[in-house]
Amino acid sequence: MRRSVLYMPGANERALEKAKTLPADALILDLEDAVHPDSKVDARKRVCEAAASGEYGNREVTIRVNGSGTQWHADDLRAAAEAGPDAVVVPKVDSAAEVHAIERALEAGGAPDKTTIWAMVETPVAMLHAHDIATASERLSVLVMGTNDLAKELRADHVPGRAPLLTGLSLCLLAARAADKDILDGVYNNVQDLAGFEAECLQGKQFGFDGKTLIHPGQVEPCNRVFSPSAEEIEYSRRVVEAFEQAGRGVVTVDGRMIENLHVDNARRILAVADQLNG
Incomplete structure (x- = not known):
């Protein structure tokens, strides 16, 4: 089950501890956006230790590495491979070639077979290459919508109903289903607007998404409820x-x-x- 997939900041030890008690189906221990550049190395060690600890129960535990082209990417992949989480989440994947490179890096680092790739698709290029990305590797198991970055790249407004993003959401959903992969909807930014959040969860469920990525523990319960059969x-x-x-x-x-x-x-x-x- 991947109804609720919660981002947790990798630099925050208290957040990593709290994640052990939250009813999220899956966790993304984040080394990218949630971590200041000065804290990247320390956060990498903390997150990899957490992922390898076995202390998160039945929750699926993943690590989001920094993207290709950053100074931390290669070391993140190497450390994540050694830690052996359930998956490695990679931002801004735009092509099958990038998936192949990620796969080679994980295998070179000794990643176990259970460690799959979750590819974040969050640019216009990724929308147009979604099927190539989804079918690039057997190790790739999930597409993750990066709706904030997609809206930025499209120069689109964040509006109820997400009309500017519907084409991209549909293209990626088609690609995931054609490739028999799971696909997760993007985040909802206003953590105080639970009514708006629940409406967007319902939209995602009606579209056919397997679940939704979340940025706050308070979003877990309504997300689980919406994505569960009534x-x-x-x-x-x-x-x-x-x-x-x-x-x-x-x-x-x-x-x-x-x-x-x-x-x-x-x-x-x-x-x-x-x-x-x-x-």
């Missing part, structure tokens, strides 16, 4: 599967709606998610 969805999905199996034929009706294989597949997916949450 009681009504679960009950309806059970009835769809039961009706289809009892009929033993291609098309049935439930609540006046025509049900065929694709609806049953979706119902089974919802029930599988519910079982995972309850398990």
Whole structure:
């Protein structure tokens, strides 16, 4: 499950400790935007120790390294490979060639097979190359939308409904699904606007995103709730599967709606998610 994926500043030891108690599905221990240049080296050591500690329970633990072209990138990848987190999150991935370079660096550093690549797509170039990025490597498991940087590059306003970003969101979602990868929606900046945040979570769920990246612990609970199947969805999905199996034929009706294989597949997916949450 990757409903809620929370960024935690790598330079803040208290934040890394607090993350052990938060109900987020996954954590991104951040070495990039959240860390001042003077603190990068110390934060790298702290984050890699945290990721290797095994003290975060069932949460997926990832490390966001500094981007290609920065003075910290190579050392970040080397240290992250040795730490062996669940994934390494790499900002501003624009091409398949960059994915290949990241993969080579992780393998050279001895990264275990479990350490996958999460590629952040956050530029117009990345939107246009999303499928190439998503299919570049078996080690790549997730695309992460960088909506703040995308809006900046587009010279677009941050507006409710995100109309300026919808083309990019759709292109990346298409690429992820075509490549059978997960994809995470971008962050919501106003941590005090929980109504606006919840509306954007719902939009992301309706689009088909697997979850959302978050910047504040207060966003975790509403995000988990929105990206979890509701009681009504679960009950309806059970009835769809039961009706289809009892009929033993291609098309049935439930609540006046025509049900065929694709609806049953979706119902089974919802029930599988519910079982995972309850398990």
